[in-house]
Structure formats: C-alpha cells, structure tokens
C-alpha cells in the first residue's frame with residue numbers, strides 16, 4: 001500500500017521573510033534590478049518584511065562588509081555574503097535576537113547545494129561577529145559611492161554630505177498631496193501644503209478610494225506649485241508618468257497635456273487620473289520627436305535623471321547607478337529642456353526639475369540653457385514662501401537636499417527652476 005505523502009513542514013514567517021530578502025538582494029546586486037521590481041516569491045506580511053529587510057541591508061551594506069573584513073581573511077561567495085550581511089544588519093541595526101538570526105542564517109546556508117558546505121563557516125563566524133558589538137559600533141557610517149559623494153560634497157560642502165547620508169539612513173516618511181481639504185489621524189500639514197505621516201498602508205488610509213490625495217514626496221510636490229495659479233492655463237507636463245505633477249496641475253484648474261514616452265508608465269497616469277477624478281489629455285510620444293500644434297502657456301519638465309535625490313526611499317539606487325548613467329542622462333536632459341523651451345509661447349514659463357543630488361543634472365543644465373537661449377531669464381524664488389531655509393535658495397532656482405527639515409523628517413533631493421521665455 002502506498003503511504004500518504006509526509007506533511008510538508010511549514011516554514012516560519014520570519015525565516016521565509018529572510019529567504020525572500022536574500023532573493024531580493026540577489027536581484028539588485030547581481031541582476032541589476034530595482035528593489036521594487038524584484039520578486040521575493042512571497043505575499044502579504046512576509047513580502048513586506050522581506051522588502052524592508054533587503055532595504056535595510058542595502059542601506060547598511062558598507063558597514064556589514066567592513067565587519068566581515070574585520071573577522072574574515074577571505075570574502076565568501078556572493079550568496080553567503082548576503083546571508084551574513086542580512087544577519088549582521090538584523091542584529092546590529094534592527095535589534096533582532098542574535099540566537100534566532102544565527103539559526104536562520106545557518107538554515108539558509110544549508111538549503112542550497114552551492115552554500116551548504118559553508119554552513120559551518122556561517123555558524124562559526126556569525127557567532128563571533130554578533131558578539132562583537134564594539135567592532136560594529138566603531139565602523140564609520142555608511143557613505144555614498146565616490147562618483148556621487150565627490151561632486152555632492154564639492155558642490156554643497158562636507159558638512160552637508162554627512163547630513164545627507166544620515167537622512168538616507170533614516171529613510172522617508174509618507175507624504176501625500178491633497179486635492180481637497182483632508183484630515184487623516186496623525187498627519188501633519190507641511191508648510192508646502194503636503195500631508196506627512198510616519199508611514200502606513202496607503203490603500204487603507206481614509207480618502208484613498210475617493211482619490212482625495214496621492215502619494216508624492218513634499219519636495220516632488222514643489223515644482224508644480226512654482227507655477228502659482230494655473231487656472232485656465234494650457235500646461236504641458238512633458239515627462240509626466242506616473243502623473244504626480246499632472247494631477248497637481250489638473251487639480252489647480254489647468255488644461256493639462258500629459259506626455260510620456262513610456263506606454264507602460266502612462267497606464268499609471270490613467271489609473272491615477274481615474275482614481276482622483278481629474279482630467280488631462282494623455283499622449284504617448286517621444287518628446288524629442290513630438291511637436292504641439294500650438295505653443296503652451298507653461299511647460300513642466302520633470303526630466304529623467306539618476307533619481308539620486310530619492311535614495312531615502314530607494315536604498316538600491318547607489319548600488320545600481322554608476323557615473324556612466326550620468327553622461328547619457330545629462331545629454332537627454334539638455335535636449336528635453338530645449339524641446340520644452342520650444343513648446344512654450346513667448347513670455348511663457350518652463351519649470352525644469354530633477355530629483356537628483358547632482359548639480360550637473362540641475363543647476364548646470366539651467367546655466368547652460370541660459371547661455372544657449374537669448375532672452376531666457378530665471379524667475380527669482382523665495383524659499384521662505386515654502387517654509388524652507390535660505391540655504392535652499394540658488395541663483396538659478398531652489399536646491400532641496402535630504403538634510404533639510406531634519407526635525408520634520410527630511411525631504412527628497414530636488415533641483416527646480418522657473419525659466420521665462422523672451
């Protein structure tokens with residue numbers, strides 16, 4: 001008689017979340033995929049926990065690697081390294097109990113034929129490392145990669161880079177842009193009008209279904225506000241997807257044309273407009289090839305960039321971007337800015353912005369455009385009008401960095417400028 005199959009042993013949620021985190025780390029570090037696109041193979045709370053753990057490891061990877069150098073003569077293979085990184089970060093940063101963390105690390109090493117032989121090493125070295133808090137505490141704070149740290153420190157100073165790196169470690173709160181007066185328990189209203197929460201599951205917050213607000217970092221909500229009252233203006237959102245700024249402009253009463261080259265990303269614009277009940281004409285086209293029939297009163301260009309201003313929320317970025325990306329992006333930015341200037345009527349305004357920490361993607365683009373275009377001027381902007389310190393003012397626009405508003409929970413890095421055509 002055949003025996004019934006033995007019941008499969010349930011994997012506890014903590015272990016499956018850890019396994020999911022290791023999968024996500026491999027997607028980012030070996031396959032070059034964004035953390036949000038990676039598949040942990042999990043759903044529900046375990047998936048959320050895996051994502052949080054992988055993000056924590058990416059933020060503190062420099063320290064974990066330095067700790068391994070203190071305790072190991074040779075660096076282990078990639079997957080074992082990830083298992084050790086996760087364990088170290090859980091114990092020293094997340095405050096997890098060392099015993100359970102070490103047991104799960106050894107269990108994970110035993111699961112794969114590629115790492116099983118090193119499970120003894122994982123056990124021995126991890127026990128030593130988790131006992132050595134003083135070595136961990138003596139490690140320098142995690143730093144940005146050199147290609148990014150160098151130019152940011154040169155532009156804004158050594159003190160500010162330390163503050164920016166600290167803000168990256170702290171992560172980001174949840175900011176909402178309301179389109180109508182909205183009250184949410186625990187939310188504070190920022191001087192820019194955004195609502196700020198410490199976190200929470202977006203789809204369960206009041207006003208989500210009715211589209212009263214959308215998720216948008218406070219800094220990202222500023223560029224559209226620079227146009228002031230847009231009622232009745234024809235405004236082109238030139239790189240529009242997923243539509244945060246399109247919705248702001250439409251909510252402000254503008255007749256908005258939202259253009260983007262990515263059909264996939266434009267689906268998000270349609271979904272967002274539908275949820276919020278706002279309207280815009282949506283066009284899928286390459287801005288370098290498309291032309292409008294009539295010029296616009298204003299154009300908002302939120303140009304593709306390294307997105308290094310969003311590292312607080314995307315700790316994978318420093319591990320995925322390189323200096324090579326900067327060159328291609330800055331070329332595209334200046335081409336797009338010239339298109340934006342061609343699409344606006346004489347006397348009309350172009351808002352140029354990027355969520356980058358790098359002046360080459362912000363200030364330098366505007367300075368170069370002023371040289372290329374006769375009669376083009378920059379409108380002066382007062383940071384105090386947005387509750388921002390004077391240090392956010394630049395002769396070419398506003399320069400926001402993650403170390404601003406430290407008592408309120410920081411903000412994304414952004415550069416924004418309002419250009420007026422002759």
Ligand SMILES: C[S@@+](CC[C@H](N)C(=O)[O-])C[C@H]1O[C@@H](n2cnc3c(N)ncnc32)[C@H](O)[C@@H]1O
Nearest residue numbers: 239240241242243244245260261262286287302
């Ligand atoms: C920074 S994102 C825009 C974010 C958007 N403004 C928002 O607030 O939700 C940059 C966008 O530029 C788009 N893009 C890149 N190259 C483009 C091109 N040549 N023409 C039009 N859109 C382009 C990308 O598809 C991407 O959606």
